[in-house]
Amino acid sequence: MIVLDQVSKRFQRRDKSWFDAVHPLSLTIEQGEIFGLMGYSGAGKSTLLRLINLLERPDQGSVAVDGQELTALNAGALRQARQNIGMIFQQFNLLANRNIADNVAYPLEIAGWNKADIQTRVAECLAIVGLTEHADKYPSQLSGGQKQRVGIARALAPRPNVILADEPTSALDPITTRSVLQCLRDINERFNVTIVIVTHEMSVIRRICNRVALLDNGHLVEVVKVENKQLHPQSVVGQELVRED
Numbered sequence: 426m427i428v429l430d431q432v433s434k435r436f437q438r439r440d441k442s443w444f445d446a447v448h449p450l451s452l453t454i455e456q457g458e459i460f461g462l463m464g465y466s467g468a469g470k471s472t473l474l475r476l477i478n479l480l481e482r483p484d485q486g487s488v489a490v491d492g493q494e495l496t497a498l499n500a501g502a503l504r505q506a507r508q509n510i511g512m513i514f515q516q517f518n519l520l521a522n523r524n525i526a527d528n529v530a531y532p533l534e535i536a537g538w539n540k541a542d543i544q545t546r547v548a549e550c551l552a553i554v555g556l557t558e559h560a561d562k563y564p565s566q567l568s569g570g571q572k573q574r575v576g577i578a579r580a581l582a583p584r585p586n587v588i589l590a591d592e593p594t595s596a597l598d599p600i601t602t603r604s605v606l607q608c609l610r611d612i613n614e615r616f617n618v619t620i621v622i623v624t625h626e627m628s629v630i631r632r633i634c635n636r637v638a639l640l641d642n643g644h645l646v647e648v649v650k651v652e653n654k655q656l657h658p659q660s661v662v663g664q665e666l667v668r669e670d
């Protein structure tokens with residue numbers, strides 16, 4: 426579903442020197458997987474996630490999602506292709522002046538859906554995340570967990586095959602984290618949506634991921650399978666991350 430081939434990204438520091446946030450790496454994520462990106466702060470997790478939908482354009486290499494090479498598309502075609510890739514953020518990124526239903530409707534309006542279809546789809550998505558009764562409220566009236574469910578409903582609205590989640594539970598308490606992760610798992614199972622999730626918490630990886638890529642200083646160290654909530658990394662960094670859990 427997602428094929429990264431020798432992608433890399435460097436940023437220029439203020440002093441004009443260059444910094445390699447992602448060294449050339451290749452990675453394949455299968456359809457229907459929940460795939461984790463994990464590593465210490467600054468490892469390059471978020472940059473790598475943002476390379477998947479070209480929010481960051483790789484300096485080298487290619488990115489293909491659902492059989493389409495995104496790195497080869499012009500701006501219009503890329504906008505279209507991004508309909509297939511939803512995104513969820515740590516701080517939810519909801520629009521404060523729109524109610525919950527209108528937040529979920531937003532990507533559909535941008536994509537040019539007609540009003541009746543938007544209304545139906547918004548109702549469906551709010552039901553999926555269990556927020557039907559809150560449709561008319563505003564983000565400030567919801568708890569953190571509810572706000573993230575709005576984020577999930579909004580990401581799901583255009584019927585994407587892929588959802589990218591950047592630290593989706595890092596702003597939430599442990600119990601709310603559990604229910605948001607359960608919500609992501611339900612969506613994965615019901616709609617076969619491939620989910621890529623950035624986290625620095627091993628418990629998140631254990632709970633919902635099928636595999637995880639371990640990153641260290643912009644390098645892909647290894648890809649590890651998660652079976653029965655257990656993982657057995659071979660690398661020093663991987664073993665350290667497991668031990669610290």
Ligand SMILES: Nc1ncnc2c1ncn2[C@@H]1O[C@H](COP(=O)(O)OP(=O)(O)OP(=O)(O)O)[C@@H](O)[C@H]1O
Pocket residue numbers: 436437438446464465466467468469470471472473625
């Ligand atoms: N737009 C940018 N300009 C310059 N440097 C950047 C930019 N984006 C990221 N970086 C740097 O790239 C490195 C990797 O950042 P990234 O956010 O991908 O790491 P991360 O593993 O997600 O870390 P964290 O867990 O702290 O969010 C960091 O040193 C960061 O400062």
